[in-house]
Amino acid sequence: MKEIEVNLTINHKKVSRTVPANWRLLDLLREGFSLTGCKEGCGVGECGACTVLLAGEPVNSCLVLVGQAEGKEVLTIEGLTAANKEEELHPLQQAFIEKGAIQCGYCTPGMVLSSLALLRRNAEPGVKEIKEAISGNLCRCTGYKQIVEAVQLAADWLKEDGDYIE
């Protein structure tokens, strides 16, 4: 298998790695960097469990070849936790706990990252906009209602706190 070197920023740190050229960004994160918060649910871009932010935008990392991430910035759920140092959790994460928006948790990292991307471009989203933003993230457990409520709650908290998003 042909190998390539990729250079990118993962969770605010510049890294480089030589990996098989057919690896997906998902493989690089999980196998290359043990960032297993990024989940595989379908491998075909349908479930959103593998969602990460690539250059700030949510992508299904199972559909991105490592080469396509060259030079870009990647944020995974592990980076979100670390980025917010004063409090342990990002308000979105806290809101997911508070609203009981997590059952098995397999969709959760992807859900949180899709919601984060939404809140970054729209600080006061309505229910419809939240549902649209997470419509690529399947959840088999919750029926989405408490997830939508969690995003609303996080938006409220963040408004009160002002500037939050790193």
Added chain:
Amino acid sequence: MSFKYINKKINKIDLQEKVTGKAEYGADLEFENMLYACTVYSEYPHAEIVEINTAEAEAVAGVLAVLTAEDVPGENQLFGHFRVLTGDKVRYPGDGVALVVAENRQAAWEGQQAVSVEYNPLPVVETIDDALAEDAPVIHAEHPDNVALNSRHNLRKGDVKKGMAEADKIIERTYQTQFVEHAYLEPEAVVAVPDYGGERMTVYGSIQNPFYVRDHTAGALGWALNQVTIEQSVIGGTFGGKDEVASRLSARAAVAAQKFNRPVKIVLSREESMLESSKRHPYRFNYKVGLKEDGEIVAMETEVIAQSGGYNKQSQFTNWRCVIHTTGPYALDHIKTSVKGVYTNTIYGGAMRGFSSPQNIFAIESLMDELAEEMDMDPVEFRLKNVLRPGDTTPSSQPLGEEIPAPLAEMIEEVVEKTDFHQKREKYSQQEGEICKGIGLAVSFRGAGLGGEALDATGALLSIQGDGSVNLITGLSENGQGLKTAHAQIAAETLGIDIGRINYPNVNTAIIPDGGPTVASRGAMIGGRAVKMAADKVKKKMLDLAGELLEEKPENLLLENERIFKKDNIEQGISYEKLVQEAKAVGVLLTELAWFNPGPARLNHDNNQGEAFPTYAWAAVVAEVLVDQGTGMVEVEKLTAAHDVGTAINIDAVLGQIYGGIAMGQGMGVLEEVVTEEGKVETLNLDEYLIPTALDVPEMEAIIVETADEYGPYGAKSLGEAACEVHPAAIANAVAQASGRRLRELPCNLERVKLGRMLSRKDGK
């Protein structure tokens, strides 16, 4: 009585790890020197295996071996005739023929593609009717009539002949449901890790019922049960599904791990998961009903057949649940129900949230609406006339009203009023044009726990450490439903301590005794009872010790807010931590293993009369839909679900079950169907098998009904399955109103709604 933790909104205790991505699911586990394995699946639904050619696969760089049935050192048959790897023939398209073991994922996958198998195809049994045809091909030599292992159950109450003779009108109807996929977000993953010089094995993974898997894995290795330990990973959803498939994967991985004395990991792709794992059984119900002129149902005779698939472990149990509930929550004097399951060369039926009830409720509640229409009655009025009330007896002749509450009539009235059911129904009946609305009602009762299906015993181990922190473990598993939190609430409430002190590890079969499977919505009710018993026993020891120290009778002491004090003098007491230290100093062990055992159910299994279940959970659901008759599109606009939960231990978790149940029920009602073509599965990934997204789910309203039910801990009872079983029926009834046509099959999707229209147009002409 006022509680600190029970009946409250409490944040779940296992969410921090899940929300940060640190929770370890099966696929996340890595071990040194680990191998990877892939299963080679059958290409035919039914065929003899002539030869398995492994040379090409073994030549792939990194492939160590291709294992077949001959390499299984112990018992190759698991419960329900499943094989670890099938040897003689394949019986369904997901049958495992060989296992490729390799140094890495890529090599295992390449090896999987390189194995070629020569088959001698056999005639295929695709449907229930195929299976029962006179000269049907035989799938299992042990079952020449294709009737699945132990799957026949009968219920006989009263005298159905006499009842039918008294009836003014007799109506017959048939309903049929589909194969439904669990579609848990996490595909199955296991890792088998050999240790102690190859004499022990630990298997980690997404395993719903660790004790079944342990027994099967030990069997496959030919080992004693205590040589195999199953340690459950965090599970990314299961809903009944990670059972047979988990046993097979674990056994395969263990066989390979033993052979090479190295850890072996198997992670299924979504396609493999959908191919190999169980589904919700399709059921067919043939009802014959005798009614009086005033709408009273006097007798019901029903034949029920489940499609069991190529192998089956569960039909015998799903069918038992079905036989008790076939005729629904209605007061009937004369019942004759006969249920069986049949093998077919298709994917197989297993446990899926409800365990026959979503199918059954779709059938009986569609029937109720049809009967009402035939009798020219309103569907609510018709149900209220026949529904089980205090003073009536269930189909298995259990009396209602004293120990077992029967609040369904009031629940129907509440949900009907909350949804403006009658006004809407009236309004919608005047509609014209292509796009129409509809509103429908469906109700249910659900036997709580395992009941007469199997012994409903389980254990809990509660251990207070020297610093006051607590370890709590049961044999039941956290699948996301909130079991750990509910149990921790019960323990913290009973002991009067802070819930934050409790650590609750995943099931480990070497630590806790076999407490049965985490099924039948028994986690809170049965598992919770064992937890309560363990906590009560520890509490008694604490009170006894505190009594000695405070020179007071234990019964005059209270344990609250981490303090033990005198009832009549709050100032005189001792802190929880101090007491724990004292216990340690004097050698009082604050650890208890409690075993809750209700004993076998007092039930006659020949006619299923007797105590089928200790209690029942009741539900009433209203669905509101919009149907575009031109395109056949069905939009579910709102679901209002009223559930009797006894006591809600954790309000948020209860709501989460209800909302999640709505989405899953909606999926079965309008979207989901595993499509098979000549036995082959066509819908193998989530792009073809559609489950509801955030944009699809309807507006949801939950009505939590609390009843005084003494059986469970603090009055808790079953909810997980009840929360999902009624919706397909309510939706079907709403679609029938909107479209003016009755669909007697699920799902009510585009094709069926349109087809129904085309057919009725033809009929009309």
